[in-house]
Amino acid sequence: MIMYLLTIVVLLLLAPILPDFIKALKMLLLYKKPVSLFQGYRNFAKLIQKETVISSETSAITRVAPFLILSPLLLILFFLPPVVQGAFYVSFVDAFTITGLIALSTFFLMLLGLDSASAFGGMGSSREAFIAALVEPAMVLTVFSVSMMSGDLGVGQAGVNLAAHFPKEHMASFLFAAISFFILLLAENGRIPVDNPETHLELTMVHEAMILDLTGVYLAIIESAASVKFVIFASLFASLFMPFGLQYTAPVAFGIFIVKLFLIATAVALIEINTAKLRLFKVPNLLGIAIVFAFLSLITFYVLGA
Amino acid sequence: MMLTLLVLPALIMFIVSFFKNKKVKFLLPVSSFAILLPIIKLFVLPKPYAIVGSYLVADKLDTYILLVSSIVGIGVTLALLTLDKHVKVSANAYRRFYRFFAIFWIGLSISILSNHMGLYWIGLELATLSTVYMIKTNHTRAAHKEAWNYMIVGAIAISLVLFGIILMYASAKPILGEEAMQFDLLLSHAKEIPSPFLFEMGFAIATVGMFVKMGFFPMNLWLANIERASFYPVAALFSGILESAVLIGFFRFSQIAMEVNYAHLFGFVFVYTLLTIFIVSFLIFRSKDFMRLFSLSGIEHMALIVLFWVSGGTFAALLHFGAHAFLKPALFLSTGVLESNGKYRIAGALQGYRGKKGTLFWFLVSLFLLAIISLPPSPMFFSELYGFGAMIETAKHSDHMLAMIAAILLLLILLSVIFYRFVAIYQSMKYEGQEEEKKVYASELFALVIFALCLVALMLPASLDYLRSIA
Amino acid sequence: MVDFLIGLFLATLIVALFTTRLYRLIFWYSMNSLILGFLALSIGSALDDRSMLITGIATILIKAIGIPYLLKNLGSKFHFVRQIQPEIKVQYSIILIPAILVFTFYLAEPITHMIHGNANYIAISISSLFLSLLLMMEHHNVAPKIIGFLSMENALFLLGVTATDGMPMLVELGIFFDLLMAIVVINLLFHNEEANL
Numbered sequence: 001m002i003m004y005l006l007t008i009v010v011l012l013l014l015a016p017i018l019p020d021f022i023k024a025l026k027m028l029l030l031y032k033k034p035v036s037l038f039q040g041y042r043n044f045a046k047l048i049q050k051e052t053v054i055s056s057e058t059s060a061i062t063r064v065a066p067f068l069i070l071s072p073l074l075l076i077l078f079f080l081p082p083v084v085q086g087a088f089y090v091s092f093v094d095a096f097t098i099t100g101l102i103a104l105s106t107f108f109l110m111l112l113g114l115d116s117a118s119a120f121g122g123m124g125s126s127r128e129a130f131i132a133a134l135v136e137p138a139m140v141l142t143v144f145s146v147s148m149m150s151g152d153l154g155v156g157q158a159g160v161n162l163a164a165h166f167p168k169e170h171m172a173s174f175l176f177a178a179i180s181f182f183i184l185l186l187a188e189n190g191r192i193p194v195d196n197p198e199t200h201l202e203l204t205m206v207h208e209a210m211i212l213d214l215t216g217v218y219l220a221i222i223e224s225a226a227s228v229k230f231v232i233f234a235s236l237f238a239s240l241f242m243p244f245g246l247q248y249t250a251p252v253a254f255g256i257f258i259v260k261l262f263l264i265a266t267a268v269a270l271i272e273i274n275t276a277k278l279r280l281f282k283v284p285n286l287l288g289i290a291i292v293f294a295f296l297s298l299i300t301f302y303v304l305g306a
Numbered sequence: 307m308m309l310t311l312l313v314l315p316a317l318i319m320f321i322v323s324f325f326k327n328k329k330v331k332f333l334l335p336v337s338s339f340a341i342l343l344p345i346i347k348l349f350v351l352p353k354p355y356a357i358v359g360s361y362l363v364a365d366k367l368d369t370y371i372l373l374v375s376s377i378v379g380i381g382v383t384l385a386l387l388t389l390d391k392h393v394k395v396s397a398n399a400y401r402r403f404y405r406f407f408a409i410f411w412i413g414l415s416i417s418i419l420s421n422h423m424g425l426y427w428i429g430l431e432l433a434t435l436s437t438v439y440m441i442k443t444n445h446t447r448a449a450h451k452e453a454w455n456y457m458i459v460g461a462i463a464i465s466l467v468l469f470g471i472i473l474m475y476a477s478a479k480p481i482l483g484e485e486a487m488q489f490d491l492l493l494s495h496a497k498e499i500p501s502p503f504l505f506e507m508g509f510a511i512a513t514v515g516m517f518v519k520m521g522f523f524p525m526n527l528w529l530a531n532i533e534r535a536s537f538y539p540v541a542a543l544f545s546g547i548l549e550s551a552v553l554i555g556f557f558r559f560s561q562i563a564m565e566v567n568y569a570h571l572f573g574f575v576f577v578y579t580l581l582t583i584f585i586v587s588f589l590i591f592r593s594k595d596f597m598r599l600f601s602l603s604g605i606e607h608m609a610l611i612v613l614f615w616v617s618g619g620t621f622a623a624l625l626h627f628g629a630h631a632f633l634k635p636a637l638f639l640s641t642g643v644l645e646s647n648g649k650y651r652i653a654g655a656l657q658g659y660r661g662k663k664g665t666l667f668w669f670l671v672s673l674f675l676l677a678i679i680s681l682p683p684s685p686m687f688f689s690e691l692y693g694f695g696a697m698i699e700t701a702k703h704s705d706h707m708l709a710m711i712a713a714i715l716l717l718l719i720l721l722s723v724i725f726y727r728f729v730a731i732y733q734s735m736k737y738e739g740q741e742e743e744k745k746v747y748a749s750e751l752f753a754l755v756i757f758a759l760c761l762v763a764l765m766l767p768a769s770l771d772y773l774r775s776i777a
Numbered sequence: 778m779v780d781f782l783i784g785l786f787l788a789t790l791i792v793a794l795f796t797t798r799l800y801r802l803i804f805w806y807s808m809n810s811l812i813l814g815f816l817a818l819s820i821g822s823a824l825d826d827r828s829m830l831i832t833g834i835a836t837i838l839i840k841a842i843g844i845p846y847l848l849k850n851l852g853s854k855f856h857f858v859r860q861i862q863p864e865i866k867v868q869y870s871i872i873l874i875p876a877i878l879v880f881t882f883y884l885a886e887p888i889t890h891m892i893h894g895n896a897n898y899i900a901i902s903i904s905s906l907f908l909s910l911l912l913m914m915e916h917h918n919v920a921p922k923i924i925g926f927l928s929m930e931n932a933l934f935l936l937g938v939t940a941t942d943g944m945p946m947l948v949e950l951g952i953f954f955d956l957l958m959a960i961v962v963i964n965l966l967f968h969n970e971e972a973n974l
Contacts, residue, residue, distance in 0.1 A: 169780070284871075450966075472936050476941040
């Protein structure tokens, strides 16, 4: 139980570092002086103290939505697979619940974007809906496929099973599911092939567009929600697709897990540097690959047993 | 030794094509006649005669088809002497044409004789790739586009055939090992194949590939357009030699498939060919120029041959095949002359021939035109009678007599549509239009005479007995 | 190992169906052939079959390195269009490709009861064949059609290597010969500015 609670606290505390790590790595590789890794904490502290100004055209949603965006994501933190062998974990939550909670969070984000009655907000919300519609089926299929391979529908239990017995005989479907999930990780978190997290240009905004005119506490909450989302996806990827190192003692296992998270962040940073952002109407091509790979993984597992 | 003799004329043609002297090409018909010597020897030898181990084996079916396609080859060689008098072709292109014709002929002779599925496929693929260049010798935009079209669809078709061959090999490998590629072994062990479904799937895929190559549904107009865009000898080669090779492949595969599961085979091929004949007959009704007319009629006859063979009427199928392989190339070669005054002028095409050569020409062409629509005493008439008889025979053993009679009635209606159109075309060729002078050359006429003589020889009792004795 | 490589084979083919750039398509084709070569090498070393090892190496050299290099040269010489947009919109191909996969796996299902363990490989070869046909039909330009034809040859080779534990050397040589002749003919077909007409 202690390990379980400790995992959640560590993930929460680690959340602001990961996006900054990605940014710092990109700046380092581009020969710029990298941003400090603790900038996320400093931003949070600064924003909490700032005065919150809300547009007069908004309704009560804008006051409520930021909390509703953060809470489903915090809830998911409780359902992730364990990091150390022998820790407590929730075993009955399956792919639909996790996807549904993420979708709930996205839904309120979209409402927030629409509520400010500005053109940017509407544009961001519609683009987000467009991307979410393609991401959700792929996510359900992918996580289901991995759960099938491990033998249990619950994500937590699946993580434990995969760590105990790595499915070498299902390598092909495993690989397809991994590719698909990685593409979804990029899409849902607004990373480069799909959305540019660093600019506020109309051409490239999806996530930033919806939160363009928020300040103060609300902006702090939403930025932390974005970091928590990245941590959730990264830790799901690490537990489901890189299920090694759970059998060591607690500090070592924790350390291995954190290294895995940073590895994933490095991979994301390298992809961000080497790829250009896709045109919005080319995004379905990429997400189409994710959907087809998820489907392929499920079918290869069922029909071929491979 | 035998193999060398068989490919010798084609090799001579290949070598001769490198000489720049124009008179050299008159050597070719003489050398082409030389191919008849080994074939007659093959007829006399006891069958099955192994030419090269178990790869090239001549049995009765082989020898007959090889004879027919070689005669077509000789005829086309003769007609090629006067190609540049009818169409515009540069000397370089002419020589390249001979080169690729030689490769084509070698490839198909190997295919026809082969007992090994892989070797059969290699010959077929050699032929496909050399035909592409032969189509392109005609330097028009349409020919260029059609050459690409042929390349793409032809390549898909032979890849499908190879896929089917590999599946069939895979299905028989457990019992025969590496020798599962040989037709005769497969035929004798057909009932022991451990997974009939795999064999049938391979057969279905290979058959679709072969049907596409022959121009069945849905590729009817593909073949017609290709033959329109190329020179007339290419079309003659198509309908004479290439289709013989594809048909012999179909014959062999279907013999094995008949042992494995007759009902499936029959249903599949029956529906396919009926559909094809249905569409082709209406396309013929609307055709406006010779080449398309003849190529569509060729597709229809191929469909009939396939239908007769699958119903068990092997004699009818082979007789129909022989007659078609003599008539169709003859008609194609004569379009060189018939179209002397323009491609779409059907009216008056049979008028305006003077002198002995001209009279003989229009007499022969009229006979051929009327023979191909199965007017007696053409062999096609008899083969269709036997063929329908065989279909009814097959239906007697099953419960579908009424369906078979309905199908035969439908076939007769479609054939009569074609009959009507051909007769109308003949009448317009002979009696309408203006008289314009057309010139016939001796070599082409000689080719047509050869075809006519072979047609008559096909009807002799000796040859009919030989056909009856095949399978 | 074989399963993994076959999965990668199918993955590269599917990604090739979604690209819109010619050189990317050539790259995925060469990855496809590379994986096929590794597959032949691994099965060949497991069965200790020398001819399969030789064809595996030949596949890697010719199909993964030689032919893509040649195609790039031809492309720059004859100014191929480098932007190839599929005719089927992406939303339909997202549905069409899984439908094709399901259809071919369903077709090959009766075989799973009859053959010793390799029935999956036949199903994947057939689906690769159909997906290559789709690749050919999807684009109007001629260069993707050529690459579709080459992928079809890859699917045939996959069938030959996995389903039958190797085909007779004659047939494999024939396939390579076919490929080379096809490239020669393609080269000839592109010289449509003949000097002497």
